[in-house]
Amino acid sequence: MAKTGQRITLSFDNGPHPDVTPGVLDTLERHAIKTTFFVVGNKLAAGRAASERAQAEGHWIGNHTWSHSIPFRDRGDAEFVHAEIDRTQAELGGLAHPDKFYRPYGGAGRIDGALNATAVRRLIDGKFTCVLWNSVPGDFSDHDGWVETALRQIDTIEWPLVVLHDIHAAAMRHLDRFLGILEDRGSVFEQTFPASCVAIDHGRRTEILDSGVVAN
Numbered sequence: 539m540a541k542t543g544q545r546i547t548l549s550f551d552n553g554p555h556p557d558v559t560p561g562v563l564d565t566l567e568r569h570a571i572k573t574t575f576f577v578v579g580n581k582l583a584a585g586r587a588a589s590e591r592a593q594a595e596g597h598w599i600g601n602h603t604w605s606h607s608i609p610f611r612d613r614g615d616a617e618f619v620h621a622e623i624d625r626t627q628a629e630l631g632g633l634a635h636p637d638k639f640y641r642p643y644g645g646a647g648r649i650d651g652a653l654n655a656t657a658v659r660r661l662i663d664g665k666f667t668c669v670l671w672n673s674v675p676g677d678f679s680d681h682d683g684w685v686e687t688a689l690r691q692i693d694t695i696e697w698p699l700v701v702l703h704d705i706h707a708a709a710m711r712h713l714d715r716f717l718g719i720l721e722d723r724g725s726v727f728e729q730t731f732p733a734s735c736v737a738i739d740h741g742r743r744t745e746i747l748d749s750g751v752v753a754n
């Protein structure tokens with residue numbers, strides 16, 4: 539059940555969205571919570587101003603593939619893998635956090651096979667930090683029910699790293715309520731990531747990667 543003092547890390551994936559991301563930033567600012575935005579490279583052309591604002595307000599910006607289209611388990615050639623990783627990192631430029639956070643696209647929240655050997659090699663060579671997740675409450679498909687799902691998930695995880703999406707206004711209108719409930723519970727918002735969700739740390743393999751859950 540709800541634990542006072544439970545650490546919680548929030549992340550927002552699949553943006554930036556020129557209309558939705560600013561509202562999310564307003565809400566986070568009101569609650570004085572810092573998070574990470576894992577952005578899709580091909581959305582930066584339309585949403586760059588929102589990512590710049592996020593960075594200016596103390597949020598971290600990570601790389602969440604260029605196209606967000608095919609998990610590496612389904613397409614593993616070097617040309618595709620390198621484009622998904624490196625093209626976005628180049629497009630981010632100075633927006634990218636210096637630790638080079640990369641979150642793979644797993645498809646429907648799946649971690650298994652989100653990386654492959656080619657991607658692992660590239661992330662290690664490029665000294666990336668590969669950030670996974672352990673809570674996907676499904677705000678993208680359940681715009682009104684995700685808060686209750688998230689609270690149930692959070693109760694079962696020692697240090698949740700929650701994936702939300704700053705692309706659906708209908709879902710994000712519940713963000714303020716969600717944060718208020720967590721504050722009332724005495725949650726402690728962290729910007730850093732639980733070690734159990736870090737597969738590669740500044741280019742070094744971790745035991746999470748070696749456990750084989752993410753790469754096939």
Ligand SMILES: [Zn+2]
Pocket residue numbers: 551552602606643
């Ligand atoms: Zn995603």
